[in-house]
Amino acid sequence: DADVTQTPRNRITKTGKRIMLECSQTKGHDRMYWYRQDPGLGLRLIYYSFDVKDINKGEISDGYSVSRQAQAKFSLSLESAIPNQTALYFCATSESGAMNTEAFFGQGTRLTVV
Amino acid sequence: GNSVTQMEGPVTLSEEAFLTINCTYTATGYPSLFWYVQYPGEGLQLLLKATKADDKGSNKGFEATYRKETTSFHLEKGSVQVSDSAVYFCALSEGTGANNLFFGTGTRLTVIP
Numbered sequence: 001d002a003d004v005t006q007t008p009r010n011r012i013t014k015t016g017k018r019i020m021l022e023c024s025q026t027k028g029h030d031r032m033y034w035y036r037q038d039p040g041l042g043l044r045l046i047y048y049s050f051d052v053k054d055i056n057k058g059e060i061s062d063g064y065s066v067s068r069q070a071q072a073k074f075s076l077s078l079e080s081a082i083p084n085q086t087a088l089y090f091c092a093t094s095e096s097g098a099m100n101t102e103a104f105f106g107q108g109t110r111l112t113v114v
Numbered sequence: 115g116n117s118v119t120q121m122e123g124p125v126t127l128s129e130e131a132f133l134t135i136n137c138t139y140t141a142t143g144y145p146s147l148f149w150y151v152q153y154p155g156e157g158l159q160l161l162l163k164a165t166k167a168d169d170k171g172s173n174k175g176f177e178a179t180y181r182k183e184t185t186s187f188h189l190e191k192g193s194v195q196v197s198d199s200a201v202y203f204c205a206l207s208e209g210t211g212a213n214n215l216f217f218g219t220g221t222r223l224t225v226i227p
Contacts, residue, residue: 105157
């Protein structure tokens with residue numbers, strides 16, 4: 001089983017619908033992240049959480065919200081999906097406190113908003 | 115601010131060819147540098163890293179040297195294989211945590227037999 005698991009892997013939704021992407025991890029890391037990948041733009045950080053009670057906005061948080069339900073679970077919500085939120089979404093984890101720390105990524109969720 | 119610029123792809127090579135993917139960076143301090151690889155249908159995974167000037171990161175036949183004087187971290191491999199076909203991302207970090215990771219736009223490599 002993957003260390004970082006994202007569900008669903010693929011989703012098509014309509015404009016205006018609310019959708020939740022889920023992420024769970026078995027690495028025991030405190031820190032979790034949500035990134036968005038668009039062609040030609042690399043990865044951009046949406047939100048991150050350093051522990052269950054700590055949530056922070058990233059570079060492109062508008063239109064998104066998150067919930068850290070437990071150390072191992074971090075979900076991303078689109079309250080009212082719009083077509084320009086069509087992208088590949090990645091969850092990631094990392095150890096806390098370590099410099100130059102490696103990030104561990106899930107397999108991604110491909111979201112299409114029509 | 116921090117940014118990473120890497121060569122645009124796609125790059126197509128024949129098996130056993132030499133690979134170079136260029137990466138340059140801008141940083142306010144002394145960053146650590148990374149190459150991540152994304153195989154088809156998978157998430158990113160760390161390929162190699164270097165934490166200070168003149169360090170060389172290496173893994174799976176790939177190498178990259180942290181060049182502070184040219185602010186570069188070019189990825190090289192002497193003989194690519196079909197299994198190396200993937201998207202390669204250069205990234206930098208100036209602190210703890212992946213919230214401080216800045217990624218390049220990615221370079222798609224296709225290796226043909």
